[in-house]
Amino acid sequence: MTQSAPHRAKRNLTGPITIGVMFLLGLAVFAGFWRATRSSNPAPATATFTLPSRSIRVVSFDVKGAQRDRALDAIDSMKPDIVLLQNVPTSDVGRIGEALHMSRADQPDGDVFYPSQNFDGPATPFGNAIYSRFPLYEGRSIPSRGGSFGVWAVVVIDDAKVMVASVRTTDSSSSVLGTQEPKEVRANELSTLVRAHDELGAPPIILGGVFAGLDAQETWTFTHFGPTIAQRDDQRLFAFAAMGSSWLIVPVSAPNDAVPGVCAEVSRR
Numbered sequence: 001m002t003q004s005a006p007h008r009a010k011r012n013l014t015g016p017i018t019i020g021v022m023f024l025l026g027l028a029v030f031a032g033f034w035r036a037t038r039s040s041n042p043a044p045a046t047a048t049f050t051l052p053s054r055s056i057r058v059v060s061f062d063v064k065g066a067q068r069d070r071a072l073d074a075i076d077s078m079k080p081d082i083v084l085l086q087n088v089p090t091s092d093v094g095r096i097g098e099a100l101h102m103s104r105a106d107q108p109d110g111d112v113f114y115p116s117q118n119f120d121g122p123a124t125p126f127g128n129a130i131y132s133r134f135p136l137y138e139g140r141s142i143p144s145r146g147g148s149f150g151v152w153a154v155v156v157i158d159d160a161k162v163m164v165a166s167v168r169t170t171d172s173s174s175s176v177l178g179t180q181e182p183k184e185v186r187a188n189e190l191s192t193l194v195r196a197h198d199e200l201g202a203p204p205i206i207l208g209g210v211f212a213g214l215d216a217q218e219t220w221t222f223t224h225f226g227p228t229i230a231q232r233d234d235q236r237l238f239a240f241a242a243m244g245s246s247w248l249i250v251p252v253s254a255p256n257d258a259v260p261g262v263c264a265e266v267s268r269r
Helices: 004-012 014-035 068-077 090-099 182-199 216-225
Strands: 056-062 082-089 112-115 126-132 136-141 150-157 160-168 205-210 230-232 235-240 247-251 262-268
Touching: 056 068, 056 160, 056 205, 056 235, 068 090, 082 090, 082 160, 082 205, 090 112, 090 126, 112 136, 112 150, 126 136, 126 150, 126 160, 160 182, 182 216, 216 235, 230 262, 235 262
Parallel strands: 056 082, 160 205
Antiparallel strands: 056 262, 082 126, 112 126, 136 150, 150 160, 205 235, 230 235, 247 262
């Protein structure tokens, strides 16, 4: 009896230790999300949704599997105004912004990031990000029942407001699909994106991201945003202009060996 008591005490500690470890892991995830600054301030009342008078250069790039530093150096050398990234590790949001010389993490109109919940659920350690040389406002997750699949914000260029969005739609690598087919989930995401854009009044928008395996029907859904203005593999870039206006679009070649993404320069026609 006297020898078994210590063993019972040791076994009884297993539960609290496990809970403690889980708590610490939760804190680490929460801390990562906290460090990934999100912009939620409203845009200035003087700004209106319209195409900017100056041209802007936009890059959309999936950082997964890339030689990160080399790719970021290449993107920075292209001197973009807006960078839309996918699969950004939560802990790297600030560092990537600094490498692009675009970090606004210490400002109210900061970098915009949200985890890709459509792949690993609420605690997903990577997500979609938007960086900009111009102020970003009203950054938020693109709504979806299956978990966030993208993030968007309002960029203010002089007094012109334009929406920008970084998206990664669901594919078969998602761990939260359950019994659903990737195509079914992806179709819902695309429909949600179009509907949410309409509910905002269909403002001008630049949209980039990973749209895996779009078939003809899914591509048709995106006629809402007009034709693809740049594409490489599953990476696509769209530019939608409000009624009565149109973009002038000039594709820009990216260094293929370092940046497997897409780039375009857009301006008011």
